[in-house]
Amino acid sequence: MAANLQEVYNRINETKKKIKDIRSAYKDALLSTGSYQEIKEKIQALQMKKKQIEAGVKEGFSTELEKLDELNLDLKSDNMLLTDAAMSQMMKGETVELVDEYDNRYEPEFSVKFKKV
Numbered sequence: 446m447a448a449n450l451q452e453v454y455n456r457i458n459e460t461k462k463k464i465k466d467i468r469s470a471y472k473d474a475l476l477s478t479g480s481y482q483e484i485k486e487k488i489q490a491l492q493m494k495k496k497q498i499e500a501g502v503k504e505g506f507s508t509e510l511e512k513l514d515e516l517n518l519d520l521k522s523d524n525m526l527l528t529d530a531a532m533s534q535m536m537k538g539e540t541v542e543l544v545d546e547y548d549n550r551y552e553p554e555f556s557v558k559f560k561k562v
Contacts (some may be wrong), residue, residue: 454559
């Protein structure tokens with residue numbers, strides 16, 4: 446099984462390299478097109494103008510944006526708490542299931558990720 450796992454991992458890395466090479470060639474082709482460069486510069490100018498407008502509006506919404514940041518932190522914390530509680534319940538051999546306000550049932554979905562050590 447370990448050899449098969451390594452083969453799949455190697456195949457994934459090869460595919461990622463091919464994708465990267467194709468994207469790089471595509472990007473080079475775009476950069477060599479004059480009209481693309483003109484449009485890109487116009488977009489950058491518009492993005493700067495957009496950022497200036499957003500900054501002006503943010504000044505008027507400072508308290509709401511602070512509240513938004515707090516709510517996002519609360520949401521992240523509650524999601525971690527939900528995950529920890531579900532894992533604990535599963536480890537005890539109990540069924541893990543949630544029901545929303547519309548009687549939709551939810552079961553946990555787990556995935557495995559590999560991290561460089």
